[in-house]
Amino acid sequence: MSKNISIVDDHKxxxxxxxxxxxxxxGFKVLDYFKNGQELVDHVQSDLELPDVLLLDMRMPVMDGLQTMTWLKENQPDLKVLALTVDQEDETIIRMLKLGARGYLLKDIDPDEFELALNRIVDTGYYTNQLISEAYRNEGKAEKYEVLTGREQEFLRYACSELTYKAIASEMNLSPKTVENYRESLFNKLRVKSRVGLVMVAIKEGYFKI
Structure with missing residues (x-):
């Protein structure tokens, strides 16, 4: 049976x-198309059929991607959402992951990887790539990480917030240099190369609850 896909994007x-x-x-077919998040919300509130995967743009009028994800987290938390956008800011990616997005792709993605992402989300519930974290390139293999200290876990939870590293240093009563050392230590222990990678591992391994 084909998996239904809905598209939310203002560019026709x-x-x-x-x-x-x-x-x-x-194995895939497009079920619906919506020009913005509000049209999707109206559809959901009418108790109409939901897709297996929702493709969500970020920059839209009326109700953008972040506003839509906020609503979905509260009202349809089990709906699998794949962000498909031109927005590659770390802050936006982190916020979408915290709101429950199952993956994040740029619109210039190769069609083969896009198809792979859809299949992974259907089969495993999520998809990660180099944009998010190289540590999850080979999904399905158990990841084993070094034990984190209490302060490293504390820093990791702060890293999942929207605070800057300077602000995190202030919250933890540490110097910016010490916070930088924590960051580099976690990059090595968790085998990631970006703050987005830290967030993905923190969510997947239970250090941070969304």
């Missing part, structure tokens, strides 16, 4: 091309 031309692409994938 892109959405039309995306519909054609998704329908060309084996």
């Amino acid at each position: 031309l892109f959405a039309g091309s995306l519909r054609v692409l998704v329908n060309s994938f084996d």
Whole structure:
């Protein structure tokens, strides 16, 4: 049975091309198209059919991607959402992950990787890539990490917030240099290369609850 996909994107031309692409994938078909988050909310509140995966743009009028994810977290937390956008700011990615997005892709993604992402989200519930964390490139393999100290765990929880590293240093009563050392230590222990990678591991390993 085909998996249903819904698209939320205000660019009609892109959405039309995306519909054609998704329908060309084996086992997938586009169920609905919405121009913004509010149209999606109206659809959900009408108790109409929900998709297996929702493709969500970030920059939209009326109700953008972050506002839509905030609403979905409160009202449809089990809906699998894959962000598909041009926005690659770390802050935006982190906020989307905290709100429950199952993956984050840029619109210039290779079609093969896009199809892989859809299948992974359907099969495992999430998809990660180099944009988020190289540590999850080979999903399905158990990851074993070094034991984190209490202060490292504390820093990791702060890293999942929207605080800057300077602000984290202030909250932890540490110097910026010490916080930088914690960051580099966690990069090594958790085998990631970015703050987004830290957030993904923190969520997956239970250090931070969304």
